[in-house]
């Protein structure tokens with residue numbers, strides 16, 4: 291079995307190889323598919339990762355969600371506690387600034403803090419997925435820990451380019467599975 295570290299490196303290389311233009315076009319296709327999901331239609335409070343490096347872009351999608359009346363939630367990495375702290379944002383262009391490791395993050399404004407249990411839907415980033423919904427992250431376990439506290443009835447959606455879908459990802463018991471994966475070409479439902 292291929293180990294996680296090697297698979298991470300190889301998959302990131304393929305994701306990084308997409309041009310900025312390809313990333314933009316494919317991200318728009320992913321957003322379009324996402325907006326047609328019934329899970330989106332019925333969710334009010336939605337967590338969306340703020341894209342960095344070569345991840346599927348989410349900024350335009352965030353703007354559209356706000357226009358669609360959704361409550362938008364973003365995360366701040368707390369490396370000491372090894373967790374993600376959640377805050378509501380109402381302007382992704384203004385409210386997300388370069389934070390931990392250069393990740394765009396909201397300010398730690400206590401008046402805007404959101405409890406994990408309040409989330410109706412979670413959109414997660416990844417290095418890669420396999421067709422069984424196994425997820426390979428960056429190796430911090432931050433999203434795995436987040437999902438332990440997200441409501442069981444809150445749908446989990448993964449965004450990925452087709453270049454990030456691999457045949458099989460080695461998993462450990464703590465790894466969260468993602469039952470809905472949206473790519474530029476399809477929606478994978480597990």
Ligand SMILES: Nc1ncnc2c1ncn2[C@@H]1O[C@H](COP(=O)(O)OP(=O)(O)OP(=O)(O)O)[C@@H](O)[C@H]1O
Nearest residue numbers: 425426427428429430431432433434435438464465
């Ligand atoms: N629920 C958990 N409770 C305690 N430790 C955890 C949990 N989830 C993950 N970890 C620890 O975090 C480390 C990284 O986990 P893993 O390799 O699965 O990260 P990842 O899924 O790639 O990263 P991420 O979820 O941040 O994108 C591992 O050492 C693992 O033991």
Ligand SMILES: [Mg+2]
Nearest residue numbers: 427431434465
């Ligand atoms: Mg994991």
